[in-house]
Amino acid sequence: MKAIVRTKYGSPDILELKEVDKPAPKDNQALVRICAASVNPLDWHILRGKPFLVRLMGFGFLKPKHQILGADIAGRVEAVGKDVTQFKVGDEVFGAGMGGFAEYGCFREDKLVLKPVAMTFEQAAAVPVAGLTALQALRDNGRLQAGQQVLINGASGGVGTFAVQIAKALGAHVTGVCSGRNLEMVRSIGADHVIDYTKEDFWRSGKEYDLILDNNAGRSLLKPVRALNPTGIYVFVGGSAFILTMLQELILKPLFSRKKGRKIVSMMARVNQKDLAFLTGLLEAGKVMPVIDRRYTLSEVPEAIRYLEEGHARGKVVITV
Template structure:
């Protein structure tokens, strides 16, 4: 089968569209004929490698097929699989091992769910990592409740577009922060207030929020803390390395100094949350936002576009 293979650390142009062995499902795995996949910052990280991996003289990486968000049709199942059978349409994630940018992929049963009936494969592939990050950030870490004032920074990206819609589905009053070219999109997703960060610094507005989800945070942790109400929660789900490091190291300390909570987290994709999202998607309360579509063979171009940091929603690969 054809797949997108990383043979060395570096930029997207080093990726190869190559022939690799077709996988065979293990006992708990489902073999999928891919309909579509989507690209994520995780793919960029695996493509480039950690800084220490790129030191001259370090061991070369093993060839690896990139990609984790997938949607497609079940081709075969392992002997332990009970929830799916050949012909079922599914969506989910491969996990941190990649393997999603290929014509066929094997995925553990617990990381898959039935595809929402009203979505195409492309739309379904845009959902898992970004939407679950938004869901768990708002619900599990942010403890979102109806009527709360919620601010989503980075509202036009993959996580942000889902966060705005999911927060509205939970009954929150949502403020979306984005650039000028994405203002209309934020309104169309149901935001109650939209702040164009090129014209207004929301950290100096004087407004206070019950919950801040930084899908793409670029301010100091102290700026976010100042914007919270007395028992508010700040959740860092993405952004600059400085901001992530601040939240990871200072967040626990600041959280013990009063009732405001400062949290950094990484999402964990589960069947339960995929099913929860399936209901939201089928009800029309949440709609995937797709910026661009590329063929599987054009994965390098898709990743280059993602790396620019200006995507309006998700970037999808079609097979």
């Protein structure tokens, strides 16, 4: 089969389209003929081994553990391991696991769900990591309640476009923050109010929110915390200073997280079937629809990663296999 392969840490230039052996599923895995994959910032972090922390998170200290990147996939089940009970050959599925930038991959049964019939493989492949991050940030870490005022910073990217729609589906009043060129798009997916971060310092607007989801956490945690109401929650999931921000979180958390006070939470998304099924429900009900920015072919994965790394994708970047 064809796959985009790397053997060391480095830039997208080291990625090569190669002929490799088709993998065989373990007992708890399905072999999936991949029809589409999507790109996440995680891919370029694992590609480069940066920040260094990712190497300590099981992705390989000196040498990368995964030769084939790509966490999000959608495709058809081609074979199943002996313990797999939920899927059979021919089922159309989507989910997550490493190895998506290839014609075939093996994925754990508990990280897959059936693809909604009305969705294309490209749409389904756009969902897992970004959709789960948005859902878990808002519903679980942010404890979002209907009627609350929610601010989503980085509303136009992969996570942000899901977050705007999920927050609306959960009954929130949503303010989306993005650059001027994306204001209309963010409004079109349901934001009640939009702010252009190139024109307005929204942290200092004087408005207070019940929940802030920050996809682009900055160096100071004090600014966003000041924009929370007295019981508000600030959840941050990414940003160029993510690790520094997490260190600040350790120091500041005890100050803010008194019993009824403001809360600061950083989070890492967890891939699980229950939440994939919850997202499937929202997709089938038409409450959430993936926003796809660009499509690339398998051989164009290096370009796709370079584009995402620029940090201004408008929704998701999809690979058609």
